Amino acid sequence: MIELRDVWFSYTKDKNVLKGINLKINNNVTIIMGPNGAGKTTLLKIISCLYKPDKGEVLIDGLNFWKANSKDKLSLRRKLVYVHENPVLFKGTVVSNVMYPLLIRGYSRENAKKEALELLNRMGIDHIAFRQRDELSAGEAQLVAFARAIISGAKYIILDEPISSLDLEHRKRLEFNLKDLVREGRKIIIATHDRLFAFKLKARVIEIDQGQLSREFSSEELITELDNIIFS
């Protein structure tokens, strides 16, 4: 479980982006929604332990990340993987990008390549395996970043606006892969504006506004609300 206790964060001294967030994340899929500038990305980066809160605690499976020793920190970090809205791919081919998390965990190049190709095949994007990063469309780059996150083996997969650049076909593929990950017991945390996407994943939905949690509901409640908006 990921737990945030009274988390505060600011980029500049005069404006707090997150204001005393208390949150427990243990559902299969958790969706974070909110208007632009509400603090969704910052919250995801706090959850991913990429940003250190100014105040408060971030507990990953019961351990306070920012008070852990360097060995524990590395093992906690490896439980979390964050995929940016505009994913950053490294120089080289798609397969070399997907191999990276395995190589830094001590896999041989041969084994890492084999596993990377298998995953790309399972995800239905093996046809781009040997393309360079600058030959990919935004949607393809997003899927590659997602593949690279999956192969890391992290328990918590944190995705920032994962469907923003995806067409319908790629979107369906992503939903399918996410459901697969849930079956494997991995926890997904997503920031998105898309209510239908949240509904399809049967997610717990958390709404954030001006740096504070404003409400929480199930995906069914979300879709009922959407129905009311459409048919009223």
Place this chain on the structure above:
Amino acid sequence: MALIAEIIEISIRSLIISSTATLLSASWSIPISFHLSKSKNRLTVALVGVLNALIGFPTVLIGLLLYMLFSSSGPLGYLDILYTPIAIIIGEAILITPLIISLSYDVFHRAYSEYWETSITLGATSSQAFIKLIEETYGEVVVVFLIGFSRAIGELGVALMVGGNIRGFTRVFTTTIALEVAKGNFEVALFLGLILLIIVSTTSAVIRLLGGKRID
């Protein structure tokens, strides 16, 4: 023939001194700029501002300060390195330090939020993430080195004041040109100037070539 041999010797010495100074400066400037790029506090921003201002620090002033430091009555006089190539290397390395830190800070600052964060979130250790950052910014870091080298090889104040322009020992391009002009040997000075221009232009061409390959 003797003149040509001397010009070749001066060229080789100038290249060795300036290359060594660039590598020496990079050995501390790159780690410093990397650490600065990780920090987001106001002190760091102020420090980077000061370093930017120091890029234009007068070379003769650095030469003077080092002369006072290395002269026999100075605090480091016991090292006995005044009027040696080592003194010029140290002086040039200090001269280009603000330039290398400022330029590489810009490179690392941009790359930090991209490559460092991505590597870390994928499970890399700090050293693995640093290696990835260097791999990704390699071309740009080389450009920074070459700009530093161009500045070092073209400076006069430090080489003259702490090198002493000793024939066959500390004489480099810029000090030779200054000497030949003083002697009225404009042909030799112009010829040396031309070689210096070719070296600096070639360096600039390489910079543009590598800069053109930069991947944003």
